Amino acid sequence: MSTPSQSRTWAEPFKIKVIEHVRIPSQQEREAAIREAGYNTFLLRSDEVYIDLLTDSGTTAMSDRQWAAMMIGDEAYAGSRSFYRLEAAVQEWYGYKYVVPTHQGRGAENLLSKTMIKPGDIVPGNMYFTTTRLHQELAGGTFTDIIIPEAHDPASLHPFKGNVDLAKLESVILEFGPDKIPYVSLAATVNLAGGQPISLENVRAVRELTNKYGIKVILDAARIVENAYFIQQREPGCQSRTIASIVKEMCSYTDGCTMSAKKDPLVNIGGFLAVNDHAIYEEAANLAVIYEGLHTYGGMAGRDMEALATGIEESLHEDHIRARVGQILYLGKKLIDAGIPIVQPIGGHGVFLDARAFLPHIPQEQYPAQALAAALYLDSGVRSMERGIVSAGRNKNGEENKPKLELVRLTIPRRVYTQAHMDVVAESVQIVYSHRDTIRCLKMIHEPKYLRFFQARFEPLG
Numbered sequence: 001m002s003t004p005s006q007s008r009t010w011a012e013p014f015k016i017k018v019i020e021h022v023r024i025p026s027q028q029e030r031e032a033a034i035r036e037a038g039y040n041t042f043l044l045r046s047d048e049v050y051i052d053l054l055t056d057s058g059t060t061a062m063s064d065r066q067w068a069a070m071m072i073g074d075e076a077y078a079g080s081r082s083f084y085r086l087e088a089a090v091q092e093w094y095g096y097k098y099v100v101p102t103h104q105g106r107g108a109e110n111l112l113s114k115t116m117i118k119p120g121d122i123v124p125g126n127m128y129f130t131t132t133r134l135h136q137e138l139a140g141g142t143f144t145d146i147i148i149p150e151a152h153d154p155a156s157l158h159p160f161k162g163n164v165d166l167a168k169l170e171s172v173i174l175e176f177g178p179d180k181i182p183y184v185s186l187a188a189t190v191n192l193a194g195g196q197p198i199s200l201e202n203v204r205a206v207r208e209l210t211n212k213y214g215i216k217v218i219l220d221a222a223r224i225v226e227n228a229y230f231i232q233q234r235e236p237g238c239q240s241r242t243i244a245s246i247v248k249e250m251c252s253y254t255d256g257c258t259m260s261a262k263k264d265p266l267v268n269i270g271g272f273l274a275v276n277d278h279a280i281y282e283e284a285a286n287l288a289v290i291y292e293g294l295h296t297y298g299g300m301a302g303r304d305m306e307a308l309a310t311g312i313e314e315s316l317h318e319d320h321i322r323a324r325v326g327q328i329l330y331l332g333k334k335l336i337d338a339g340i341p342i343v344q345p346i347g348g349h350g351v352f353l354d355a356r357a358f359l360p361h362i363p364q365e366q367y368p369a370q371a372l373a374a375a376l377y378l379d380s381g382v383r384s385m386e387r388g389i390v391s392a393g394r395n396k397n398g399e400e401n402k403p404k405l406e407l408v409r410l411t412i413p414r415r416v417y418t419q420a421h422m423d424v425v426a427e428s429v430q431i432v433y434s435h436r437d438t439i440r441c442l443k444m445i446h447e448p449k450y451l452r453f454f455q456a457r458f459e460p461l462g
């Protein structure tokens with residue numbers, strides 16, 4: 001496949017074989033729907049949504065090859081042929097030895113945390129992810145952030161804002177002692193920082209540092225292909241390398257990964273835990289029979305494992321990932337040109353609006369990002385989601401965590417929308433921006449105990 005030059009226009013590397021109709025809900029319907037949903041876009045019904053940018057999780061359009069693979073799924077309870085095909089794909093493309101399928105990413109996080117974390121342990125990570133941190137805490141661990149400070153600054157143009165601050169990591173190791181650190185939790189790309197990548201050089205350095213102290217490194221690989229694309233585009237010496245070789249090298253510096261296959265691997269449900277250490281594998285495979293299913297299906301149907309094995313391979317195609325990230329850059333650039341405050345550099349899976357800068361009249365305790373997501377839905381039926389104080393939840397003392405980043409995420413599903421949809425989204429954000437001073441503060445009127453952002457309810461103030 002030849003690479004089009006950067007100066008030429010590009011198009012999606014597929015044509016459309018099946019379509020799904022979408023509908024624009026009326027202004028009246030949108031007003032009723034968002035009120036009914038307690039101003040939480042997670043509580044909208046998808047029939048009330050026009051363009052759905054809530055998440056890129058499990059929202060992928062599968063290819064004809066994946067649908068064909070599903071027909072040959074082996075639904076045997078034990079030893080399914082489809083499991084061995086998935087295992088071989090993980091070994092070939094990521095390079096890990098042992099694979100435990102799980103129903104999705106958090107299933108793998110649960111098995112990993114229960115297997116590796118003891119009460120009182122410290123888990124350093126390059127910024128937290130909601131479910132990852134919760135499973136670490138439920139296993140008795142405490143998450144410690146070791147990302148570089150630039151990650152917390154939406155205006156910093158650092159090319160690898162997902163990087164680990166190596167000095168900080170070493171000081172955490174020296175403060176608590178290597179015995180208290182079961183592993184370093186390394187995300188690629190960093191979702192909550194705005195889809196920001198980690199450099200190959202940094203992953204290598206994390207490996208060298210942890211080797212010195214005998215500490216393992218576990219990768220959150222949900223968005224590793226997007227990360228590899230940024231490495232190929234930005235890191236000196238990587239321009240002529242293939243995405244597949246960069247992914248494999250990244251994995252080679254780690255001892256295992258948790259995978260939400262609903263992201264880069266291009267399927268609607270599924271995940272796995274992959275490790276190189278046989279003892280860890282055995283324990284996790286044993287726990288899988290309690291929480292997931294037998295270790296050769298882990299909550300997935302045989303057909304799901306077939307679609308995933310094919311999806312892993314397709315996700316590494318150069319033209320796929322270039323168009324995937326290209327669509328996000330296209331939307332992000334439109335918003336930057338219109339003067340909208342967004343997190344820069346533009347991330348790999350979505351465009352993140354900076355709600356603090358967008359709505360300076362709303363204090364963080366009155367949920368500016370939540371209010372902005374609701375306002376965008378009201379304008380056009382475009383669904384986005386909050387990634388700010390609501391997502392950050394409360395600390396062990398019951399106080400609200402107050403993250404520096406107060407963002408609204410416009411997350412682009414893989415292979416689902418066209419550039420024309422992106423134009424509609426950009427226009428709606430601009431319209432909302434033009435009347436931003438009329439957007440009201442919110443009050444939380446229902447707060448669930450775990451991962452509150454999914455189910456919390458709000459009411460406008462004043």
Ligand SMILES: *Cc1c(COP(=O)(O)O)cnc(C)c1O
Nearest residue numbers: 104105106129131191220222260
């Ligand atoms: C989605 C996601 C998870 C959790 O995976 P699920 O499949 O939603 O359970 C973990 N880490 C990252 C970075 C994710 O994006």
